[in-house]
Amino acid sequence: MTSRTTTLNPGGIASSGRGRLGDRAFRWAVAAGGITVLLILALMIGSTTLDALPVFSSQGIVDFLTGITWDPGVSRTEITGTYQAGVFMFGTLVTSLLAITLALPLSIAIALFLSDVAGPRVARPLAYLVELLAAIPSVVYGLWGLHFFAPTVLKPVAKFLSETLGFIPIFEGPVVAFNPFYAGVVLAIMILPIITAIVHEIFRAAPAAERQAAYALGATRWEVMWQVVVPRSRPGIVGATMLGLGRALGETIAIALLIGGGTTINISLFQQGESIAAKIVNTFQESAPEAIDALIALGVTLFAITIVINMAARLIVRRLGDLSGEAIS
């Protein structure tokens, strides 16, 4: 031992310098990576907020968030129009909620099928196909919805719903050519693979020992799934839902193509709506500088909504995750 130390490091323990340069360089390299991320984030938040600030201050933050008038001006230097985000925030939330409502149960069902019902010979290719769905670009989803899915599949469904359940305000007719319902359903298909893939992983991670314990108590396969696998996976399901919701909130192209471009709040899913992202992409090009600032203010609002939802999700996940040791109630 002693001889080996002296051979390799003749200077002894105090003066060792070999390899330290590499360590230091590596440290700086990864630190630079971390700092770059922070810098980009700071730049983004800073510049957008700076651009949006005049809009917020001229409109008043409360009016901006709750009002429903969007009347852009044409000035290059000052804010002359009226900019209120209510209609678009409503459209964003409605389509996202509709998408989550449709996608979540289906995702859980598919994930359970893959993890606990289908054998590996069926589950493996099917799981791969589901992941493949996530790789389709959103503009393709939008065009497919526009030219095929909405007119041939969703339209009859919407007509049927408005005729039979039209007394419920959200299903009230008439059904216009493009509407939040179409956008929401296509959005559901888009976020389905993400949620399914994550939930599937979570279900697979449920220990076999717990499943066996339940079987040994006389549980049926159904009972094992609903009373062991799903409950223990609740934090993960919430997390997956929030990830899907995040994607739904920010989704732009497919929604812009399908939502209909409304200018007022319609409670009915079958009448034109507009989302934040769709409004930005649809009007950015023909807007005067002041209106562009207003669109950036919309973007900041969307960012804020996403952050709030993410933080709420973290809180929920932390509360649900407490099962692993501490008190439950």
Next chain:
Amino acid sequence: MRVTTESATMTTPTMTDPAVEATPSQPPEIRPPGAMVPPRPIARARDASAPRNEPEARPANPAVELSDVSIFYGAFRAVRDVSFSVPAHAITALIGPSGSGKSTLLRAINRMNDLTPGSRLDGEVRYHGTNLYRADVDPVEVRRRIGMVFQKPNPFPKSIYDNVAFGPRLNGYRDNMDELVERSLRQAALWDEVKDKLKQSGLALSGGQQQRLCIARTIAVEPEIILMDEPASALDPRSTLQIEELMAELKENYTIVIVTHNMQQAARASDRTVFLNMGDDRAGYVVEVDDTVKIFTNPREQLTEDYISGRFG
């Protein structure tokens, strides 16, 4: 009399069943009234023509009888032509070296092997005369009557209370759940340690406590037989001793089958011992079945003596 009630619910006609005829010798009912009786028959009708003769002298009133049982995983035969009986209200230990099929056999008794794709069983596993592998027997019902405690404690990530209540809730138990939970925890010798923290997660307990929680959870569905797959192998010596003492108490009410690697444990805790070995074809087979005292003091087979004296395995 619990056994009478259960047998009568479960198998008709009961007159010709020796297991039922023997019930007067059973210990009296210890459970309070309102205890759960398995609601549904295990199978639609009883197989009256099942052969009942066994070459080897078998204990009176067996709870389970295995005859010519072979178990396959795909093409691989894990267990070959195993026959033995499990006496009621006693502890039967399955011992033998690794690969001799102890756990496989144990899991065959409550049809847990069904959950392993590609597994298959030849021969018969009779429970009060009914072959558990008959086509019309529902494995879910089998497992409600024949519970299982696993090698590694596996409580659910739920509260202590909910862990114990899990099985009864599945069974649609609607009586006083608090009482059933307390009784099960008492029987598992865990009540005094957890009575003030029933709402805490079962995972917060120590390993030995977790295992006793798993035993309480199994007891709560009031099975007739409890299978234990090396229940103390992951525990420290003190917890091991607690589990063994617990088993001795439980055998008054339950029939226990235990797989163990620990020779002293088998000698200390069991009444009857089945010694298995792995054959040249890598399939497990029975070398010797006898009262534990006999196996450990005066075995018939040289192989048994070699094994219990630590010469192999």
